[in-house]
Amino acid sequence: MKKIFVYAYMAQNLGDDLMVRILCDRYPNAQFYLYSDKFYKTAFKDIKNLIIYSSEDKEVKFWNKALKHIKKTTNGFMERLMEKCDATVHIGGSVFIQHNDDYSAFLKADADLRKFSKKVYLIGSNFGPYKDEQYYLDYHQLLSTYDGVSFRDYYSYNKFKDIPHVVYAPDVVFNYQTDNSSNVEHRVLFSTISLAGRNDNFAIIQYWEVYRKFIQKLAKRYLELGYKITFLSFCEPQGDFYEINEIVKTHDFDCFKDKIEINNYNGNIEESISLIKESEIIVGTRFHSIILGWLFNKPVLPIVYDNKTLQVLKDMNLKNYASLEELEKVSIDDLIGNI
Structure with a gap:
């Protein structure tokens, strides 16, 4: 049985967690190893x-203690596991965003995967955005x-396609095995994010107020049209749950309280996905809320906050979406009518 070390962003994010599950399910005859927070001992048991x-x-x-003295490393156990x-x-x-001018720590972490592994594979990523050409050149090397x-969009693939072992493949979550047997309610599911703290090289914090007001206006319009609303937090540590609670504080929702439901992903992937499956329409800011909506054949309105979403929309030749830059001017009724 092959032994595979999984290096992933494990921060209680539904999309990233689902990617790891899909990987393990696809190769049942491999033994996988993961180094992460103890939360996953329960979530992935x-x-x-x-x-x-x-x-x-x-x-x-x-x-970790022994190898810190012997090899002067702070990641001794993980390095030993990879070996x-x-x-x-x-x-x-x-996983390849140049958040800050100094990216040396991230580059070293990725280089260590090569250094300590017999073989190393990258699956399901996109590249960028980045600010400096040297960032691209360093990662190309x-x-x-x-x-x-394996890159999940053609933009990323085209930047590295001169490397023989680089290929394009759609996002890993497209491999999720769907079951469309559930009853569908007259409900709109909103996946939102928090823009707080996103003030790096590609700062989108400037749109936080516009984004929040847009979600409030859109949700209110759906409520007026007779829909129920579910807000689903994909990643509480990144502020999704906090943002949802700020969104629903508006007095515009006072007479609709019984039609609004808030859910927070807590490690139970199937429970959260069932909410998407049982909804009629998906308004998705989180990348994988959009993918899952498509998988369940739902009408989806993508809210584009990052280049990764824009690139997959281009790859699929889909043009009905709203970007952060245009939320202040967009017509709510036109968006609803075009879904």
């Missing part, structure tokens, strides 16, 4: 071919040393 280590495990503490496995799979979406790279 049903994945039989996945062993999870956390920084609080006695074994992990022992090796013992047959391969490392780096799975994730927006690094990814040329990987054993396989």
Whole structure:
């Protein structure tokens, strides 16, 4: 049985968690290993071919302490785990964004995957946005040393297609096995994000007020049309749940309280996905809320806050969406009519 170390962004984000589940389900005869927060020992306990280590495990503490003295490293256990496995799979979406001018720590972390792994593969990513050409050149050189790279949009693929082992494949979540047997309610599901703190090289914090007011106006219009509303937080640590609670504070919703429901992803992927499956329409800001809406054949209104969403819309030749830059001027009724 092949031993595979999974390197992923594990921060209680529904989309990233689903990607890891799909990977493990697709290769049942492989033994996967994950180094993450202890939260996942519960959230992923049903994945039989996945062993999870956390920084609080006695074994992990022992090796981290020992290797800190021997090798002067702070990631001793994870490095040792990669060395013992047959391969490392780096799975994730927006893992190559130049958030700040100094990206050396991120580049080193990605280079260490190559350094400590027998083989290393990148799955499901997009590249960018980035500010400096050197950022692209550094990663072009690094990814040329990987054993396989799969990008989820043609923009990213085209920037690296001169490397023989680089390919294009649609987002990993398109492999999710859907079941459309549930009853569909007269309901609109909103996936929202928090723009607070997003003030890096590609600052979108400037749109936080416009975005919040737009979601409030759109939700109110659907309520007036007789729909129920579900707000689904995909990632509480990144502020989704907080933002939802700020959105529903408006007095415009006072007479609709019994028609509004708030849900927060807590590790139970199927429970959250069932809300999408049972809704009639999806208004998605989170990338994977859009993908899941399409998988369940729902009318979807994408809210574009990042280039990754725009690129997949271009790849699929879809033009009905709203970007942050245009939310202040867009007609709510026109958007609803075009879904």
